[in-house]
Amino acid sequence: MADYKLLSISGALRAGSTNRKLLAEAMRLFGPAEVTIADLRLPLYDGDLEDADGIPDAVQTLSDQIAAADGVVISSPEYNRAVTGVIKNALDWVSRTKGGPWSNKPVAVMSANDGRAGGEVGQYMLRHALTPFRPRFVPGPFIAVADSSNAFDADGRLVSDRYAKSVETLMQALKSEIDMLRRNPAG
DSSP states (O other): OOOOEEEEEOOOOTTTHHHHHHHEEEHHOOOOOOEOOOOOOOOOOHHHHHHHHHHHHHHHHHHHHHHHHHHEEOOEEEEEEOOOHHHHHHHHHHHHHHHHTTTOOOEEEEESSSSSTTTTTHHHHHHHHHGGGGGOOOOOOOOOESSGGGOOTTTTSSSOOOHHHHHHHHHHHHHHHHHHHHOOOOO
């Protein structure tokens, strides 16, 4: 059994998304861990739906996965200079669940986009949207993979050593944050 439990969250639903590839590389570079891949195929948040039927099972599953993880790694593209609707919808739904699963949770954020900025604006917006939930953001390095459709080889590995080293450094920082919380749960 792995010593670490990680939750991998992609802000893109497409199976071949470069953000999914970036997450796979991050998990590989993190080292041995039990990895759960979140499913963000959730209904659109609707207060009437919540009032009528409660929290959907898929949303509760996501909330439980966040709570159970030692750390969360999110990679999301930027759509129209903003965070994706998929990731924002998931955050809105999870905010309605009990227990505050994001609170004090180590979170590493990355992005991959075909544009030359690599999804910077969307990543800043994602961090902003997560802030009310009080996670423990891993401060860096900041990873925004530009020209992402050309950033991975046929095996899904980053072709740029610079990006690969940065992802590895971010994953080691996440591991250190998890280890620090294990030694001092109050943070």
